[in-house]
Amino acid sequence: MSSGNGSTTSQVTVSIDGHEVTVPLGQTILAACTAAGVDTPTICWAPNLTPVNVCRVCVVELEGSRTLVPACSRPAEDGMQISTDSERVRHSRRMVLEFLDSANDLSQATEITAWSQHYGADAGRYGSAVNDAAEVEISQVDDPVRIQDDLYIRAYDRCVLCYKCVEACGDDAQHTFAIAVAGRGFDARIRTEYDVELPESACVYCGNCVAVCPTGALQFRTEFDLRAVGEWRPDDQTVTRTVCSYCGVGCNLELHTQDDQIVKVTSPADHSVTSGHLCIKGRFGWQYVHAPAFEPPAADTSASEGPSPDNTGS
Amino acid sequence: MADLHFSDAEPTASERRAVLAALSVTSERDGAVVFEHPRVVRAGMQRRRQLRHQLLPALHALQREAGWISPGGLNFVGRTLGVPPAEAYGVATFYEMFRTEAPAHELSVRHVCVDPICALAGAAPLAEHLRSQGHAVHEGPCLGQCERAPATFIQGRREPDRVPADGSGPDSLLVSLTATTPEAPSLLRHMIGRDRDHSDPVSIQVYRERGGGAALDAALRLGTDEVIAQVTAAGLSGRGGAAFPTGIKWRAVADGDGPKHVVANIDESEPGTFKDRLLCELDPLAIIESIAVAGLTVGAEHGWIYIRGEYPLATQRLRHAIAQARSAGWLGDDAAGSGQPFDIELRRGAGAYICGEETALFNSLEGFRGEPRNKPPFPTTHGLFGRPTVVNNPETLLNVNEILRIGPEAYRSVGTEGSPGTKLFCLSGHVGRPGLYEAPFGVSLGELLELAGGVQGTLAAVLLGGAAGSFVGPDAEALPLSLEDTRAAGTTLGSGPVMVFNDTADMSAVIERLAKFFRDESCGQCVPCRVGTVRQHELVTQIRRAGSPTEPQRELLGDIADAMGDASICGLGHTAASAVLSGMRLGLLEAQES
Numbered sequence: 052m053s054s055g056n057g058s059t060t061s062q063v064t065v066s067i068d069g070h071e072v073t074v075p076l077g078q079t080i081l082a083a084c085t086a087a088g089v090d091t092p093t094i095c096w097a098p099n100l101t102p103v104n105v106c107r108v109c110v111v112e113l114e115g116s117r118t119l120v121p122a123c124s125r126p127a128e129d130g131m132q133i134s135t136d137s138e139r140v141r142h143s144r145r146m147v148l149e150f151l152d153s154a155n156d157l158s159q160a161t162e163i164t165a166w167s168q169h170y171g172a173d174a175g176r177y178g179s180a181v182n183d184a185a186e187v188e189i190s191q192v193d194d195p196v197r198i199q200d201d202l203y204i205r206a207y208d209r210c211v212l213c214y215k216c217v218e219a220c221g222d223d224a225q226h227t228f229a230i231a232v233a234g235r236g237f238d239a240r241i242r243t244e245y246d247v248e249l250p251e252s253a254c255v256y257c258g259n260c261v262a263v264c265p266t267g268a269l270q271f272r273t274e275f276d277l278r279a280v281g282e283w284r285p286d287d288q289t290v291t292r293t294v295c296s297y298c299g300v301g302c303n304l305e306l307h308t309q310d311d312q313i314v315k316v317t318s319p320a321d322h323s324v325t326s327g328h329l330c331i332k333g334r335f336g337w338q339y340v341h342a343p344a345f346e347p348p349a350a351d352t353s354a355s356e357g358p359s360p361d362n363t364g365s
Numbered sequence: 366m367a368d369l370h371f372s373d374a375e376p377t378a379s380e381r382r383a384v385l386a387a388l389s390v391t392s393e394r395d396g397a398v399v400f401e402h403p404r405v406v407r408a409g410m411q412r413r414r415q416l417r418h419q420l421l422p423a424l425h426a427l428q429r430e431a432g433w434i435s436p437g438g439l440n441f442v443g444r445t446l447g448v449p450p451a452e453a454y455g456v457a458t459f460y461e462m463f464r465t466e467a468p469a470h471e472l473s474v475r476h477v478c479v480d481p482i483c484a485l486a487g488a489a490p491l492a493e494h495l496r497s498q499g500h501a502v503h504e505g506p507c508l509g510q511c512e513r514a515p516a517t518f519i520q521g522r523r524e525p526d527r528v529p530a531d532g533s534g535p536d537s538l539l540v541s542l543t544a545t546t547p548e549a550p551s552l553l554r555h556m557i558g559r560d561r562d563h564s565d566p567v568s569i570q571v572y573r574e575r576g577g578g579a580a581l582d583a584a585l586r587l588g589t590d591e592v593i594a595q596v597t598a599a600g601l602s603g604r605g606g607a608a609f610p611t612g613i614k615w616r617a618v619a620d621g622d623g624p625k626h627v628v629a630n631i632d633e634s635e636p637g638t639f640k641d642r643l644l645c646e647l648d649p650l651a652i653i654e655s656i657a658v659a660g661l662t663v664g665a666e667h668g669w670i671y672i673r674g675e676y677p678l679a680t681q682r683l684r685h686a687i688a689q690a691r692s693a694g695w696l697g698d699d700a701a702g703s704g705q706p707f708d709i710e711l712r713r714g715a716g717a718y719i720c721g722e723e724t725a726l727f728n729s730l731e732g733f734r735g736e737p738r739n740k741p742p743f744p745t746t747h748g749l750f751g752r753p754t755v756v757n758n759p760e761t762l763l764n765v766n767e768i769l770r771i772g773p774e775a776y777r778s779v780g781t782e783g784s785p786g787t788k789l790f791c792l793s794g795h796v797g798r799p800g801l802y803e804a805p806f807g808v809s810l811g812e813l814l815e816l817a818g819g820v821q822g823t824l825a826a827v828l829l830g831g832a833a834g835s836f837v838g839p840d841a842e843a844l845p846l847s848l849e850d851t852r853a854a855g856t857t858l859g860s861g862p863v864m865v866f867n868d869t870a871d872m873s874a875v876i877e878r879l880a881k882f883f884r885d886e887s888c889g890q891c892v893p894c895r896v897g898t899v900r901q902h903e904l905v906t907q908i909r910r911a912g913s914p915t916e917p918q919r920e921l922l923g924d925i926a927d928a929m930g931d932a933s934i935c936g937l938g939h940t941a942a943s944a945v946l947s948g949m950r951l952g953l954l955e956a957q958e959s
Contacts, residue, residue, distance in 0.1 A: 244451045
């Protein structure tokens with residue numbers, strides 16, 4: 052198929068809410084929405100990961116389709132008529148957000164809660180307010196926070212099962228496969244095999260899972276500890292872009308600093324070298340920056356006059 | 366996938382033996398399905414799949430040997446097949462039949478179905494009785510034996526799985542099988558009718574003597590285009606519930622390039638459905654023949670059977686039938702003298718309703734979690750191992766045999782204009798003779814109930830289409846059971862279950878159980894279904910306790926249903942509210958008097 056205006060097959064033209072927009076062949080409906088200036092909520096989608104289309108918050112109405120379709124993964128095809136703000140779309144988006152809010156602690160998922168407000172999601176509808184007479188437990192994702200090392204924590208009561216961490220750990224970035232979805236249905240959780248502690252698992256502490264987590268379920272230990280004492284202040288943080296000094300690859304780093312201390316390291320998702328992903332050194336190997344500057348102690352002055360014991364045998 | 370990390374846990378010698386024995390069965394076909402391709406849903410992901418598709422058989426072997434999937438056993442399987450332990454664990458925890466914690470006993474496990482028909486027939490007291498006898502009991506979803514409720518299935522520990530009701534040989538199966546209607550001269554009569562010798566259902570001699578093999582001969586004589594033309598002209602549509610035109614599906618796959626697959630979907634897990642089990646138990650060679658017809662017609666080299674793990678007798682007979690078909694030359698490098706290679710491999714599911722969904726089935730068969738893929742792309746272009754794939758259930762495939770035998774015109778002379786042919790109906794619950802019935806499309810619900818010995822007591826409601834279907838009331842007896850008439854009436858035939866409830870049944874309990882079923886069987890991948898099925902179940906429970914739904918509760922159930930129906934990935938979520946809503950509209954959620 053080619054579009055009516057005779058454009059080449061390398062481009063497709065779709066209608067988004069009545070406005071025609073042309074995008075390169077192979078781009079998704081989401082990309083077309085963005086090109087048309089339409090803001091689309093996403094949770095499981097990220098620019099540096101393959102779409103898994105599981106959260107369903109990006110659904111749009113496609114003329115001719117019985118059900119709504121996920122914008123994040125559905126390729127745009129010439130002539131598609133798409134509605135992004137119909138009653139059906141708003142309803143499903145609202146319900147997805149409401150469902151998540153009713154099941155998870157979203158207190159640190161600011162983007163999601165902003166969309167919840169936008170769509171009028173009301174998680175209170177599932178509580179006892181609906182029917183006080185019958186006491187039925189409203190299931191929630193309840194999982195104690197896992198603190199198993201000094202680098203990051205896992206608080207799965209905040210996990211909305213977006214699969215991003217699994218993808219980043221697996222095929223999309225790290226190829227470590229330390230975690231996967233285990234269990235089924237509402238009881239499905241992100242797990243290592245038999246839920247062994249992270250240091251015993253295949254985890255290599257690249258932190259790429261933490262970087263893509265949209266809800267704070269995975270969190271750098273620095274952030275977790277600062278939040279625990281009420282000292283996490285994103286508005287007071289500055290971001291400095293630099294290049295990782297450990298090897299010659301040239302990964303760009305974003306050093307997030309608060310009170311002149313590095314509190315988090317990320318990499319831009321659109322960076323040509325990293326696509327947002329780092330290794331353990333770039334991600335966590337910054338403590339030396341805060342080490343006190345080297346001042347030779349007085350006693351060393353005399354030692355330097357002769358060969359040190361370590362050097363004698365060389 | 367080079368540097369996989371495993372713990373120090375080692376398998377026991379018996380675990381190692383069990384896994385290797387399970388894998389050696391398929392070793393001859395190793396390499397037959399070596400493809401590397403972009404994963405369909407998560408496009409762009411390269412996954413090496415040479416060995417991974419043997420994960421499910423390996424896990425079955427561990428479970429049977431040790432009673433659970435131990436860390437040492439999992440490590441051994443992971444190392445052997447190149448599967449990361451976290452992913453293998455994710456797969457093992459997906460299925461009802463696998464445990465990942467050590468059992469406190471050495472016993473085989475007795476599964477007791479607690480879904481509506483078996484519950485009515487006394488599943489709870491049966492489970493209690495079995496426990497009191499010292500058995501290990503697992504209460505779970507439908508076992509596909511609704512005609513002989515309450516159903517049990519024994520998952521063997523160091524012994525083969527078995528179904529106690531199968532014990533007395535093939536004749537006992539015929540109790541389940543009741544005659545076709547006089548005007549329905551096809552599948553049941555010709556393939557598995559009472560007039561035939563059932564003493565040896567896997568004897569290829571017996572099968573040939575009664576005309577078996579004719580469909581394969583006809584398919585080879587007619588060739589791809591003519592077979593598909595006849596199937597299309599006959600108006601055959603899929604019998605699994607979606608009613609997709611079979612001819613269109615086969616045409617698309619026949620037109621595809623490269624390696625292709627045919628999959629017989631025998632994972633029927635819809636509560637109330639047991640037809641494919643009976644077809645496979647009573648005429649396994651016809652199923653094998655029909656798969657070969659499909660394979661040779663669309664040019665597939667690989668045939669697969671994915672069968673419920675809870676169907677040991679059907680599995681045993683299909684395996685035997687495959688061996689017979691190989692020795693008769695129907696399968697092999699020159700299948701049935703066609704000049705084309707075609708062979709069939711059988712895989713057992715492990716207890717997951719969702720794996721009857723075709724794309725979930727593919728993932729399960731490939732050794733991944735049985736999570737459905739987003740469609741499009743469709744299986745006709747991106748199916749098993751990412752290749753063009755025909756996936757049909759046995760009833761549909763046997764209809765092709767029938768079309769090739771009698772021709773499309775004769776085939777169309779039965780049924781309705783919009784729904785040609787016959788349909789297998791699984792009658793269960795409060796009817797005189799629960800069992801499998803074949804009737805022309807368009808038979809009225811009342812006629813079908815009469816055929817099954819009539820309703821016992823006063824009819825309260827009929828659940829058409831199983832858990833994914835919908836309730837109709839006693840006034841629906843005149844409803845013609847065709848695709849178009851049920852659709853117009855806002856209900857569905859689904860895969861053919863007809864579950865009958867009289868006025869002694871606690872209908873609100875039935876509905877609560879159906880809601881629980883979806884909560885338990887949702888794979889958990891997409892939010893609308895993962896959370897929606899839970900909230901729906903909670904609401905139904907609240908309503909039941911209160912005695913009747915309030916207006917906000919009705920509205921909320923509707924809101925949940927709309928979101929699940931519109932935004933879920935697959936058919937499970939799309940239909941998860943159907944029975945609940947239809948039941949509520951019929952007033953079945955209201956507390957009953959007396």
